Amino acid sequence: QVQLVESGGGLVQPGGSLRLSCAASGSILRINAMGWYRQAPGKERELVSVITRGGSADYADSVKGRFTISRDNAKNTMYLQMNSLKPEDTAVYYCNAEGLSRDSRGYPSGPNDYWGQGTQVTVSS
Secondary structure, three states: OEEEEEEOOEEEOOOOOEEEEEEEEEOEEEEEEEEEEEEOOOOOOEEEEEEOOOOOEEEOOOOOOOEEEEEEHHHOEEEEEEOOOOHHHOEEEEEEEEEEEEOOOOOEEEEEEEEOOOEEEEEOO
């Protein structure tokens, strides 16, 4: 199994910055693509950004030029640098990863899809 833990959320004023982190742990064999999603109250979960194991990244149009995704494969960690934050960025941000792990018997399992518990980002004055 793989566990994902997000951190770095909080309250920030419009125009401010935050850096989210997502750390993967557990019986990891390999983490492939990783991504950030967000869900605002009353709205569906949406993709914010995704990054391949090789570092190729893609972004939702709403965050292009303001957010930067990165990862450290050696640490199984992903980051999201969020600049010029707007009130409409307010949401719970979730980390997602696709990867291979070892099951309880020690055999390779996957690829499977894993989610973190989410971290709240609130942009307000």
